[in-house]
Amino acid sequence: MSKDEAAIESEIQAKGLNAPRLTPQLIDDQIVSEAYHVFPGTTLTIAALTLRNGFIVTGESAAASPENFDEAIGRKIARDNARGKIWALEGYALRNRLSGIS
Template sequence: MTEQELATKAVAPRITPADIEAAIASEHYFTAAQGLLGVQWDAVPRKTIIDTSPAALRMVTICVLVLRNGTKIVGVNEGPVSPENFDPEIGKRYAREKAIDQIWPLLGYELRSRLSGAGA
């Protein structure tokens, strides 16, 4: 069912993709290898790092969404089985989708609380 069909049939308040996007204040992406390098960077006094991370970590994409209320949501794409199939943009897209999937229940809870008067 498409978003348009859902919107047409809705007879009560609901969470929409636009609500999800509006809840996001910022988004950040990095690979697990970049995260490991960041940890090493903080630990080395002279700030000279040689990337010795396993190649597999270069294919793990992490998306961190910071919501307007400060909540941080993390989505991870583990990458392809074959390194030749790795595409950073696809990794970002799937990592973001996994993060977005976690926002739906949070906004649903918030809406239900408002509708029940518990949020008043």
């Protein structure tokens, strides 16, 4: 969970907003494994996050200057990008449940 997510989560809880919603923990709990690949000769890093239902979400990162490329930073950015997609997918699924659509 990022510092921003923690701050928002604290604010939501402080305001007593208790309706069904997504939480950073719920998003993290969907991830069962992760894999990374840096394409040889590039700065392009791909993260593949496998979710509990087997669906795979990908994220990417690439340094504009090869001199600034750091594999650990590239992995973090690619993972964050993939994780951000989970919010949209889980939000869609929650909205379906709330509206009575299976």
